[in-house]
Amino acid sequence: MNELEILRRRLEREKKARQAAESIAEEKTRAIFEANRGLQRLNESLEETVLQRTAELIDARDLAVEANRAKSAFLASMSHELRTPLNAIIGYSEMLLEEARESEAQRQFREDLGSIQSAGRHLLSLINDILDLSKIEARKMELFFERFDIRGMIDEVVTTIAPLAEKNKNRLIVTCPDDIGTMKSDLTKVRQSLFNVLSNACKFTANGEIELVAERQRHDGAESILFTIRDTGIGMTEEQLAKVFDAFAQADSSSTRHFGGTGLGLTITRNFCQLLNGRIYASSKQGEGSVFHIRLPATPAQPSAVPEPAADPAPAQAPRTVLVIDDDPAARDLICRNLARQGVRAITADGGLDGLHAAREQQPDAILLDVLMPRMDGWSVLTALKTEPALAEIPVVMVSMLEDREMAFSLGATDYLTKPVDKEKLQAILDRHCQPHTARSVLIIDDEPAVRDRFRHILSKQGWQVTTADNGAAGLAALADAQPDLILLDLIMPEMDGFEVIAQLRRDARWRDVPVVVVTAKNLTVEDRLRLNGAVQKLVRKTDSGLSELPAILGDVFPAEEPAAD
Amino acid sequence: MKGVVFSEFIEMVEDKFSPEIADRIIDQADLPSGGAYTTVGTYDHAEILSLVGCLSNETSITPGDLVQAFGSYLFSRFHTAHPSFFTGMNSAFDFLGKVEDYIHVEVRKLYPDAELPSLECEAPDTNQLRMTYRSKRPFAALAEGLIRGCVAHFEEDIDIAVEDLSDGAGTAARFVLIRN
Ligand SMILES: Nc1ncnc2c1ncn2[C@@H]1O[C@H](COP(=O)(O)OP(=O)(O)OP(=O)(O)O)[C@@H](O)[C@H]1O
Numbered sequence: 001m002n003e004l005e006i007l008r009r010r011l012e013r014e015k016k017a018r019q020a021a022e023s024i025a026e027e028k029t030r031a032i033f034e035a036n037r038g039l040q041r042l043n044e045s046l047e048e049t050v051l052q053r054t055a056e057l058i059d060a061r062d063l064a065v066e067a068n069r070a071k072s073a074f075l076a077s078m079s080h081e082l083r084t085p086l087n088a089i090i091g092y093s094e095m096l097l098e099e100a101r102e103s104e105a106q107r108q109f110r111e112d113l114g115s116i117q118s119a120g121r122h123l124l125s126l127i128n129d130i131l132d133l134s135k136i137e138a139r140k141m142e143l144f145f146e147r148f149d150i151r152g153m154i155d156e157v158v159t160t161i162a163p164l165a166e167k168n169k170n171r172l173i174v175t176c177p178d179d180i181g182t183m184k185s186d187l188t189k190v191r192q193s194l195f196n197v198l199s200n201a202c203k204f205t206a207n208g209e210i211e212l213v214a215e216r217q218r219h220d221g222a223e224s225i226l227f228t229i230r231d232t233g234i235g236m237t238e239e240q241l242a243k244v245f246d247a248f249a250q251a252d253s254s255s256t257r258h259f260g261g262t263g264l265g266l267t268i269t270r271n272f273c274q275l276l277n278g279r280i281y282a283s284s285k286q287g288e289g290s291v292f293h294i295r296l297p298a299t300p301a302q303p304s305a306v307p308e309p310a311a312d313p314a315p316a317q318a319p320r321t322v323l324v325i326d327d328d329p330a331a332r333d334l335i336c337r338n339l340a341r342q343g344v345r346a347i348t349a350d351g352g353l354d355g356l357h358a359a360r361e362q363q364p365d366a367i368l369l370d371v372l373m374p375r376m377d378g379w380s381v382l383t384a385l386k387t388e389p390a391l392a393e394i395p396v397v398m399v400s401m402l403e404d405r406e407m408a409f410s411l412g413a414t415d416y417l418t419k420p421v422d423k424e425k426l427q428a429i430l431d432r433h434c435q436p437h438t439a440r441s442v443l444i445i446d447d448e449p450a451v452r453d454r455f456r457h458i459l460s461k462q463g464w465q466v467t468t469a470d471n472g473a474a475g476l477a478a479l480a481d482a483q484p485d486l487i488l489l490d491l492i493m494p495e496m497d498g499f500e501v502i503a504q505l506r507r508d509a510r511w512r513d514v515p516v517v518v519v520t521a522k523n524l525t526v527e528d529r530l531r532l533n534g535a536v537q538k539l540v541r542k543t544d545s546g547l548s549e550l551p552a553i554l555g556d557v558f559p560a561e562e563p564a565a566d
Numbered sequence: 567m568k569g570v571v572f573s574e575f576i577e578m579v580e581d582k583f584s585p586e587i588a589d590r591i592i593d594q595a596d597l598p599s600g601g602a603y604t605t606v607g608t609y610d611h612a613e614i615l616s617l618v619g620c621l622s623n624e625t626s627i628t629p630g631d632l633v634q635a636f637g638s639y640l641f642s643r644f645h646t647a648h649p650s651f652f653t654g655m656n657s658a659f660d661f662l663g664k665v666e667d668y669i670h671v672e673v674r675k676l677y678p679d680a681e682l683p684s685l686e687c688e689a690p691d692t693n694q695l696r697m698t699y700r701s702k703r704p705f706a707a708l709a710e711g712l713i714r715g716c717v718a719h720f721e722e723d724i725d726i727a728v729e730d731l732s733d734g735a736g737t738a739a740r741f742v743l744i745r746n
Pocket residue numbers: 196200201204231233234235236244249250251252256260261262263264265266267289290
């Protein structure tokens with residue numbers, strides 16, 4: 001009994017203990033829950049903090065990006081601002097130099113002018129360097145391939161580098177075979193590459209020798225030009241040599257301080273060489289000197305999209321009128337004087353709106369259009385010109401300090417020139433795109449406006465002066481006004497058809513010899529052919545392929561005077 | 567004091583003496599908890615003292631001897647419940663030397679509110695270990711029991727000298743262990 005009582009009491013205690021344990025467990029569970037909740041809150045607020053920090057970071061990054069953009073814009077506009085007066089200095093000194101050339105008495109004066117000009121060019125190249133590197137970095141560098149005389153290019157480089165060589169009492173030796181011939185590359189970039197390497201050689205050599213050797217070689221089955229620049233200067237260690245092509249790298253930051261420079265020269269040069277499908281490499285020995293090699297293909301591997309300038313532009317015969325639109329008076333003046341020397345009549349406008357106005361009034365043969373202008377920039381002017389039918393055919397040559405060929409061509413510009421405007425390039429472009437008034441003219445007689453437009457488009461691009469008439473009678477009236485060099489004639493037209501036009505032409509002595517090209521959709525019968533026989537030069541089918549053959553066909557009709565191909 | 571000590575004590579009484587005695591001393595001690603102990607609970611240490619007092623009356627064994635015996639018993643129970651504490655321990659000195667730095671640290675992880683005594687150890691030579699016990703509670707005898715239980719567990723021949731540092735209060739003592 002007693003035992004039972006003890007067991008009962010023990011059970012009682014166990015029960016109580018269990019309940020106590022349960023309530024403790026419950027309490028602990030709650031405590032854990034609370035702790036968890038606290039952690040969760042902490043976590044959330046952490047997340048919030050992280051989000052906030054991230055937002056702050058994004059803001060900071062955006063600010064940095066914006067600042068960088070602003071910096072680039074500043075750099076671009078700054079170099080524009082610098083280049084405008086600089087171009088004027090170079091241009092004017094060039095003009096003066098030319099004038100001074102005429103009198104032998106002005107020798108000293110001429111030399112001074114030469115110095116002004118070369119200093120100006122050097123400054124310009126420094127500014128261009130800065131812009132080049134940012135462009136290379138932004139992968140926006142454009143190439144302009146042209147065929148040039150290697151010897152001539154080297155002579156030019158040597159003239160520029162000679163004062164630098166003399167400064168450190170270095171002897172400059174140039175070895176270039178007379179018959180080395182021409183190469184097709186980007187002249188500016190080749191010249192600058194050689195200049196950069198040569199200027200290093202001059203800078204890091206004193207009382208020594210600097211040698212420039214140019215050779216034509218067959219390399220990897222292709223013609224290449226190898227330029228070797230050898231100096232007897234301070235040279236470099238292997239470590240230094242390994243870094244010379246890195247941006248801002250100077251072999252020895254402390255000791256090269258007194259040589260000046262930014263460490264960009266070789267970086268730009270290597271980039272240029274790569275762009276031109278060539279390469280630059282070097283060897284050097286400290287205390288003995290360095291050798292740099294630049295190997296460039298003699299012609300680009302793939303045919304470049306940029307046309308080769310006409311080898312021998314036909315000389316202008318009659319005065320041409322060119323409209324110059326530029327906000328900078330000095331730039332306008334320079335171009336006008338250049339044009340005057342070429343026998344071109346220049347009219348000017350100092351802004352886009354004035355320019356459009358002048359273009360409408362004077363119908364110039366070509367327009368030289370500056371890109372960066374206040375209020376209305378060159379791109380807007382170009383677009384306006386191209387959307388106005390009466391002006392759309394006038395060739396527009398963009399003139400800018402920036403290389404924006406693609407933009408220019410996509411907006412319909414005919415060609416592109418960079419400032420300072422090279423006299424010869426300007427002349428070549430004008431000869432190519434803007435024919436003198438005696439240039440071939442064509443009368444298009446067709447009743448379909450779409451066909452007329454199409455012909456006008458194709459032919460004016462070829463340098464033809466285009467007049468149109470929408471039926472035979474109107475065509476004959478136009479003939480009486482001004483006699484064209486060629487008539488493009490449709491056969492089926494209302495009022496007076498093509499057959500009738502031909503009959504009338506044959507009857508009049510003035511027009512009998514004007515060549516006629518018939519363009520028709522008609523399937524000609526034997527009878528038709530008989531009526532045309534002997535009276536027309538060519539027959540062109542009015543199909544797409546027929547039309548696209550038109551320039552070639554006209555070339556056949558005018559073999560001697562084919563307009564410069566574009 | 568942690569509930570495990572109380573439940574182990576009751577179990578020891580039931581086991582070594584008898585369930586009747588256990589029941590009786592719980593009844594006589596008139597405990598606030600009613601003697602319903604759970605290992606996860608915490609109880610006033612005075613309860614164990616009253617329980618020991620009652621057991622002493624019941625058995626005419628001095629409370630000191632009883633507490634010490636309980637200490638030895640507790641050690642063996644500890645070994646059964648927490649064998650992981652013994653891995654890599656090869657001797658009593660090994661184990662005792664790590665009580666403060668290892669075992670107490672682990673105990674605190676399980677029972678953050680446990681009020682543990684301090685147990686300072688020095689080893690003047692490889693065969694001697696001097697341990698100083700200090701606590702807010704009078705359980706020097708319990709500590710001695712635990713130490714003896716430890717020596718018994720490792721089956722070593724070790725003499726233990728006890729020096730009271732608390733004037734009979736039982737809150738501080740020095741144990742000098744000499745291995746033969
Ligand atoms: N011919 C050389 N002899 C010795 N060291 C050279 C030679 N050419 C280049 N270096 C070393 O390579 C470095 C980089 O040349 P780089 O043309 O890139 O920069 P730079 O001449 O210092 O400055 P920058 O050309 O931008 O005015 C030079 O600073 C120089 O230390």
